[in-house]
Amino acid sequence: MAISLRQRALRGDRLIGVLLRMPSEELVEMSAVAGMDFVLVDCEHGPADVIALRHHIALASVHGVPVIVRVGEDDPGQILRVLDQGAQGVLVPHIDSREQADAVVASALYPPDGTRGFATYSRAGRFGTVPAAEHRAWFLENxxxxxxxxxxxxxxxxxxIAGAHRLDGLMIGPSDLAAASGPADPSLSEAAAAVDAALRAEGRLRMDIVGDAAAAQAAFSDGAHLVVYNLAHSLMNHLEHLVEGRPWPRRTPTGPTPTQPDRSPKD
Incomplete structure (x- = not known):
């Protein structure tokens, strides 16, 4: 098997991917053909169920592109299912304490490092053709x-949180953090600096979400190991740019009057 996404990140590769929250096999394939290092499928805010997710993972694997899945909050059952279907990693939202981080690790890893239910007959075990010891060792490591x-x-x-055993890294969710913060709380830039300092101190990976290539380059220059584009944000920007080619005034949408769109990348 090719080197895993985790091993690439730990050896120092700078990896770029897309956050996909719209179920679409074509977008997975287009991302792979474009040269993305990974696809992050959003099962927290996105509507993809496990069947659609399996299709996405299977198609990505044809192109040799690993998939990470953002699961719902506090859902060890979903962590088990997405890993059984062949995802190489999980991104878990709303980690507020070391205890929660430890629980996430336990859900994602086989014993002795965790409590993930063991099965080799799923897609991840090539339907029972991989020896049990080899299967367990690969997923514990990768x-x-x-x-x-x-x-x-x-x-x-x-x-x-960053010090939790076998937690590989963290990503700030800027939208949720901004919504949860009050006047007395650190600003987003101060929070980002605190997270970055903790990750550096603990030797963990940092993932950033960005809106365009310039922001991705800036994130890598600032120390990010993995950078992910919000694909819905990028597509909407591109579609709105294409509409500007029409010589007539912009079509007035039906329904409620839209507010001025927020151009910041959403998590």
């Missing part, structure tokens, strides 16, 4: 376990 920092409480506890 499952990428990432968490999200999305509240002031998480920022305050980030050093303890």
């Amino acid at each position: 499952t990428l376990v990432l968490g999200m920092i999305e509240s002031p409480a998480a920022v305050a506890a980030v050093r303890e």
Whole structure:
């Protein structure tokens, strides 16, 4: 098997991918053909169920592109199912404490490092054709376990969270963090600095979400190991740019009057 996404990240490769929350096999394939290092499928805010997700993972594997899945909050059952279908990693939202980080790791890894239910007859075990010991050893070594920092409480506890055994890294969820923060809480830039410092101190990976190539380059220059584009954000920007080619005034949408769109990348 080719080197895993986790091993590439740990050896220092700078990896770029897309956050896909719209179920679409074509977008998975287009991302692979374009040269993305990974696809992050969103099962927290996105509508994809396990069947659609399996199709996405299977198609990505044809192109040799690994898939990470953002699961729902506090859902060890979903972590089990997405890994059984062949995802190489999980991204878990709303990690506010070391205890929650430890629970995520336990759900994602086989014993002795975790409590993930063991099965070799799923897609991840090539339907029972991989010897049990080999299957367990590969996933213990190569499952990428990432968490999200999305509240002031998480920022305050980030050093303890980042120190959780076998938690590979963290990503800030800027939208949730901004929504959860009040005037007395650290600003987004201050929170980002605190998270970055904790990750550096603990030797963990940092994932950033960005809106365009310039922001991706800036994130890598600032120390990010994995950078992900919000594909819906990028597609909407592109579609709105294409509409500007029409010489007539922009069509007035039906329904409620839209507000001015927020151009910041959403998580």
